[in-house]
Amino acid sequence: xAMQAAAGVWHTLFTPRALNxxxxxxxxxxxxxxxxxxxxxxxxxxxxxxxxxxxxxSSLNSKLGVAVYKPKSYQVLVSDAASSLFYALQDGKTRLExxxxxxxxxxxxxxxxxxxxxxxxxxxxxxxxxxxQAKQATRACIVFPDKPxxxxxxxxxxxxxxxxxxLSVGTLxxxxxxxxxxxxxxxxxxxxxxxxxQNEGRWQSDEPPSLYIxxxxxxxxxxxIEKYVEKFAPSTPTLLFNLELDTLxxxxxxxxxxxxxxxxxxxxxxxxxxxxxxxxxxxxxxxAPYIVNYSGALFxxxxxxxxxxxxxxxxxxxxxxxxxTRFTLxxxxxxxxRVLGLDxxxxxxxxxxxxxxxxxxxxxxxxxxxxxxxxxx
Numbered sequence: 001x002a003m004q005a006a007a008g009v010w011h012t013l014f015t016p017r018a019l020n021x022x023x024x025x026x027x028x029x030x031x032x033x034x035x036x037x038x039x040x041x042x043x044x045x046x047x048x049x050x051x052x053x054x055x056x057x058s059s060l061n062s063k064l065g066v067a068v069y070k071p072k073s074y075q076v077l078v079s080d081a082a083s084s085l086f087y088a089l090q091d092g093k094t095r096l097e098x099x100x101x102x103x104x105x106x107x108x109x110x111x112x113x114x115x116x117x118x119x120x121x122x123x124x125x126x127x128x129x130x131x132x133q134a135k136q137a138t139r140a141c142i143v144f145p146d147k148p149x150x151x152x153x154x155x156x157x158x159x160x161x162x163x164x165x166x167l168s169v170g171t172l173x174x175x176x177x178x179x180x181x182x183x184x185x186x187x188x189x190x191x192x193x194x195x196x197x198q199n200e201g202r203w204q205s206d207e208p209p210s211l212y213i214x215x216x217x218x219x220x221x222x223x224x225i226e227k228y229v230e231k232f233a234p235s236t237p238t239l240l241f242n243l244e245l246d247t248l249x250x251x252x253x254x255x256x257x258x259x260x261x262x263x264x265x266x267x268x269x270x271x272x273x274x275x276x277x278x279x280x281x282x283x284x285x286x287x288a289p290y291i292v293n294y295s296g297a298l299f300x301x302x303x304x305x306x307x308x309x310x311x312x313x314x315x316x317x318x319x320x321x322x323x324x325t326r327f328t329l330x331x332x333x334x335x336x337x338r339v340l341g342l343d344x345x346x347x348x349x350x351x352x353x354x355x356x357x358x359x360x361x362x363x364x365x366x367x368x369x370x371x372x373x374x375x376x377x
Contacts, residue, residue, distance in 0.1 A: 062087065065304035070316035078124060082131030084274040084302040085239070089136070089211075091303070094237045095269040095374065098128070100276040102242050118216045121242045122153050125215055126160050128241075129167070132211075139166040141209035143228065145217050147171050154202070161203055169203040172217070172224045175231060213239045219251040223258040226266045240270055246277070246329075249363050263363050268370040271377060272326075273302035278311075281333060283342050296336045298327055308335040326376040328364040 062083075071077040081098050088096055102120040122142075129140045144150040150171045154161065161167060212233045214225055229238050245267060253260040278297045285292055295311035299319075306326050309317035321327075321335040337343040367373070 062301065063303045063305075065307050065319065065322055066299075066301060068316050068318050069299060069301075069309060070314070074124070075127075078127045079131055080301060081274040082128050082135065085128065085132055086135045088271065088273040088302050089237055093271050093273075093374075094235065095271060096237060096239045097243075097245065097270045097272045097375070098239060098241050098274045099244065099272060100242065100274065101278060118149070119156065121215050122157055123160065125213055125241050126157070126164055129164055129211075129213070133165060137210075139168070139205055139207055139210045140164070141168040141170055141205075141212050143170045143172065143212055143214045143225075145172055145221050147173050149216060166205055166207075167203050168205045168209055170232075172221060172228055175224055175227045209233075209236065211237045211239060213241050214243065215241045217243055219248040219257050222248060222252075222262055222267070226262065229266075238270075245270075246361075250361070252363075260362065261369075264366075264369045265371045268375050269372040271302070271374045272300050275300040279329075279332070281336065283337065285342070292340070292342060294336060294340060296332065298329070298332045300326075308332050310336055310339060324377075328360040330360050330364075 071080065077100065081100065085096065085098065102117060102124060125142060129138065129142075132138050132140075144153060150169060154169070161169070212229070214228075217225060225240075249263055249267065251257045252263055276297055276299055278295065280293070280295045283292045283294070284290065297309040297311070297317050299307045299309045299317065305322045305324055307319045307323075308321040308327055308331075310320050311317055320339040327335070334343065
């Protein structure tokens, strides 16, 4: 039931778009790529793809990554995410992240209704938990930002929540706060004009959770998540689900938001186990068609490597580079330009004018301040 409302959304996200380069010249990569570790030549596609094994259910084969990624449905996407999560838990990892588009690109990232984004995440996380439970015993606790969000979810998705065995539900309000936080929490509950939660205590477990999952949180909630983990899950596996951390990190250090040290000491501990970040680019050239549009993604499916994926006309994403460590956003774009033959001569003035003085964000650059490098691994 949880997947019915989201059926077909992933197909919309990967709807093929006309790309100028594919109409004029074949894709032809450079002979070597700086960060590419394993490659084989695909004669039918005329570009290099990363080595891949046919059986994606094997942990050993999964370490090789994928050559082409095009899930046929959201159910396949959820299954892949659950498998990656399972492998990471089997390897003893306790700080985990899953990130993929919850909605079509024209409405995700809070560009449309935030309720649509939040509702899709609730359905997806329940589906991932059920897939994980088919692989190992799991008592999941889904943690919402606050009580109003929890109350709304319990009313809209009551049947879906009931369908998950051993599920418990919590909120960041469970973290004890000072008098100021308690005052604002009470004020918020009062202004919500709903003093009774009909489902209070409905989803509780006699045993402690074996996995905490945080969803639909904002930048201001990150510091509270840290306190929640310290109090309730110091050694229990914790999953940040579709929080769009790269977007939230950009706000750290700004007025009214937590400081950048939150990333260094806390967020840096979280290993991305299933990660898809799609981007669209354009490049101006001196010959027709003058503007080249291309799309790609930064992809990771644990225990496989980090991969740069180029979007094809059939909607699939093909690997053009891979690395044991995370590509920065700038490096991802450079790999796409290189495989399309659109990169400028290294060290040239054109390259400097296009890239600028810095080609990485502050959290991608500052290594020494990080408590952990897990988020890059």
